[in-house]
Amino acid sequence: MNVHAHFVAQLHGARPIADPAASDALVDVEDMTVTFRSRERVVHAVNGVSFSLRRGEVLGILGESGSGKSVTLRALMRLLPDHAQVGGKVVVAGHDVARLDESRLEDVRGRAISMIFQEPMTALDPVFTIGEQIAETVRRHEGCDRRTAEARALDLLDMVQIPSARRRLKAYPHEMSGGMRQRAMIALALSCRPSVLLADEPTTALDVTVQIQVLLLLRKLQKELGMAVIFVTHDVGAAIEVSDRLAVMYAGRFVETGTAIDMIETPRHPYTNGLLDSMLSGDKRGQRLETIPGAPPSLGQAPAGCSFAPRCRFAATSCTLALPEPTAFSPTHTARCFRMDTKAERFAMLADA
């Protein structure tokens, strides 16, 4: 416990890395686009995403495979390959990410923003012990001596609730179970006290009894450290357990955003409706599952109108002509759909027609 207090106190101290002149949004993204262009093909992976995130907020991004979740996160860290073109504004902790030079970028990664992944081995180096890796990261970014760095590594393993932390410092990643490796990766990501943590499906590969432990750990650390977190997942339940706000992503756009309660209790976008209806919860035995017909678009061209139109049973001609702008249903709740009515009203109209 006092380990945490100590760590939190450190975190609230001076943080040279955040630009004090910046607005209070830690992440500010406006009309971000990401296009991959290679000789063979073009992929419009992200097509105009805007959001901002303040200190202490958790945004969950929900979407199916290929909807652009990981590309969005990578763009925030400028971790995309050279053939990716990024458009729009991306500001993280006061830094215009597109303009940072390489050395400044290295500094921002880790100290202002860092990321955890589904597969911890992408972040961990198999030939060094967990303790060595964390201590080395701390030393590189903060220039402190070895002893201090090692002490910090121990604090961090305690903080992510790794049992017998002192012994685990000397363990290699392959000597740990999946859940322990995931905790070690979180410790590594937090080692330079980032103000923004990006989490890309960090619990998807874990067993259910371990997953809930890691989800609750993330929630707890986020609160204690006051971090802004973006949590990407395709699992509605996991998103609800950790997020304050949710964004549903489809074909590279946020089609609906709102609080978790907005989205679950009064979903507005037909895609969100479809996603929630196809979910299995409680006793649906014997009932046919609602499905969304067809498959997501190929993203070879930037879509002109609503990307969901080919699969949407409420689509009208107008839907394919222009892009629906976000409509606000409440100060927290928006959806990009020309049909402002609720699901029940839409179905009533279908029945009348």
Place this chain on the structure above:
Amino acid sequence: MKPSADLPSTKSPAAEPRDRGGPAQPLLIVEGLRKHFPLKGLPFTRRPVVQAVDGVSFAVKKGETLGIVGESGCGKSTTARLLMHLIEPDAGTIVFDGDPVGGLRGISVRDLRRQMQMVFQDSYSSLNPRAQIADIIAFGQIAHGRDATEARERAHDLLARVGLAPHLFARRYPHELSGGQRQRVNIARALAMDPRLVLLDEAVSALDKSVEAQVLNLLQDLKQDLNLTYIFISHDLNVVRYMSDRVVVMYLGRIVEIGEVEALYRQPRHPYTRALLSAVPTLDPRRRTEAPPLTGDPPNPINPPSGCRFRTRCPFAEGVCADRTPILAAIGEGVDHAVACHMDTAGSGHSKAPAAPVSSLEAAE
């Protein structure tokens, strides 16, 4: 989608020409199945073994779906591979529709594989990347002696049956399909031999939710129309609840609980089943999970705990749990719900166990 004409579509159980034991005879009976995998150890030490499956017994009734749940490494896939005879069991017997598999008077493994087929999770690696879809589906049939033209025709019918228009898909290669489409091909291939029992091992686990729903609907239709019996293995508790009639819960190579699906989900008896079910993330943002039901990871199956394997994580563990292995036993007479826990065993010595019946006390004296 209409089933095509030459596929059996409206069989009733009685019309199944291959039925041998009658409706009351379980389609599959598994007794004492065991598989330990030896590992490389240090020289002059005892070779460590992974106790992947350690004494598993259950029956699958005709026409039902038996779900198997448990965390990774608990032995679900090993059980499936043992049933298919893809690996040899160390011990145990398998009886298919009354016929023991293997022995002198029983049916051969080859016959078993005609009647029992398997669909795996990884839809990509299980399809030959250089073969066209129709050939992939026809291949197994030809290997089992069916005429090539006939096998090809049947492949087209099956493609239509799983929702892939043959004129669009028959000549495609696996990499030209989405994950959901590839899984449909795997299902079509499994059905090509007219199996009676289909083993689905994490068959929808790699799919997106909206695609998963499509494939689950397809599986339900096929089961109805083709009069199939399923063993449905998954780590996803919601999917297993939706699909299954009865459910087996495994932990570290053993069955801890088995029962009718709603009884088991509504009133789980075994402490592990209870923890597992309450670890599922909530869908209600107003009631988020407050505390994880278990701490730590499942222990290593190389050196599983003595006695009850769950005792290292069980909040109710007592001395007896380390000393003796709890037996899987019905929780009441004639009840189709069995649990392996000393708390449910009369006279086990656990402080929460019911007292031993008088007769057995007398017997002990």
